[in-house]
Amino acid sequence: MIFGTTGHVERDFHVTGFAWSPCYLLNGRTPVLFEAGFYSMGPLYAQHIRKVVADRNPGFLFLTHVHYDHCGAAAYFKRIFPGIRICASKRASEILSRPNAIDLMTSLSSNFTRLAEASPEIDGNAILHSVFEPFDVDVTFEDENIFPVDPSISVRVFFTPGHTRDMLSYYIPERKILIATESAGCRSQTGQIVSEFLVDFDAYITSLKRLAALDSDIFCQGHHYVYTGSDVKDFFDSSLEAAFAFRRRVLELLEMEKDSVDKVVERIKQEEYDPNPGPKQPEKAYLLNLKTRVAHLAGKTQKNRNR
Numbered sequence: 001m002i003f004g005t006t007g008h009v010e011r012d013f014h015v016t017g018f019a020w021s022p023c024y025l026l027n028g029r030t031p032v033l034f035e036a037g038f039y040s041m042g043p044l045y046a047q048h049i050r051k052v053v054a055d056r057n058p059g060f061l062f063l064t065h066v067h068y069d070h071c072g073a074a075a076y077f078k079r080i081f082p083g084i085r086i087c088a089s090k091r092a093s094e095i096l097s098r099p100n101a102i103d104l105m106t107s108l109s110s111n112f113t114r115l116a117e118a119s120p121e122i123d124g125n126a127i128l129h130s131v132f133e134p135f136d137v138d139v140t141f142e143d144e145n146i147f148p149v150d151p152s153i154s155v156r157v158f159f160t161p162g163h164t165r166d167m168l169s170y171y172i173p174e175r176k177i178l179i180a181t182e183s184a185g186c187r188s189q190t191g192q193i194v195s196e197f198l199v200d201f202d203a204y205i206t207s208l209k210r211l212a213a214l215d216s217d218i219f220c221q222g223h224h225y226v227y228t229g230s231d232v233k234d235f236f237d238s239s240l241e242a243a244f245a246f247r248r249r250v251l252e253l254l255e256m257e258k259d260s261v262d263k264v265v266e267r268i269k270q271e272e273y274d275p276n277p278g279p280k281q282p283e284k285a286y287l288l289n290l291k292t293r294v295a296h297l298a299g300k301t302q303k304n305r306n307r
Helices: 039-053 074-080 090-095 099-118 201-212 230-256 261-272 283-306
Strands: 007-010 013-016 023-026 032-034 060-062 085-089 139-141 145-150 153-159 168-172 177-179 218-220 226-228
Touching: 007 226, 013 039, 023 039, 039 074, 039 099, 074 085, 085 090, 090 139, 099 283, 139 145, 153 201, 201 230, 201 283, 218 230, 226 230, 230 261, 230 283, 261 283
Parallel strands: 032 060, 060 085, 085 139, 177 218
Antiparallel strands: 007 013, 013 023, 023 032, 145 153, 153 168, 168 177, 218 226
């Protein structure tokens, strides 16, 4: 099954807030959250979470990485869910201490908030209109390990760099649930899988293969969809194929455009972003990520030429 909305998936596992940038909830003996979505959507995530957990508070929030659309509501969750502990990589904690990183997340969050305020599909009374709030990480992971949540549930922590350097993936062996978000790519509403390497294509492929080898019955993208059953393997097979196809296309366009990264970015945008009817990543954030991907491949190509 491919689950593309909010609500109960299976095995006490829920998608809350918005399917296109969700917060995942496992409602076990100790409720736990994965990802914190957009800052301005904090109240909506919380409303959905409360419907499931009632008067209990989630014990932990696990963040895969600290991009603004994955960690946005973390500070808000800290305020409204007393006792919740935020978990992320040590590198993520270091990133959150950098003023330039906070400035970028604030800017991108503000852009999204303006889009949300103008959207007829979003209740303006149910969103936050202030700026992004920084937060501290309570539990930092420096090594891969198995983190006990309670006697019935544990979270296996994987370092899966490639999309970002602070990237983690989380696997719950007792439920065979994998929250890997952009470490595994992301299928859009058009059916196209976007390969999400921003810092290292080779590391991204290595991470993707490691995740594909896990015995997963439920797999969560960073946006839009959750896969169950045989659709998990089908997705990983398609994602690996899409990554190499994207690299081939970029290298082809770099040759056609005489190594102009900007021209290649425009060509890819016309193929990958413009046909997508949405909802989709705001254009500014999309172009920032796309240019990073193209420049990375261009740099690797130039290094190979100079050898």
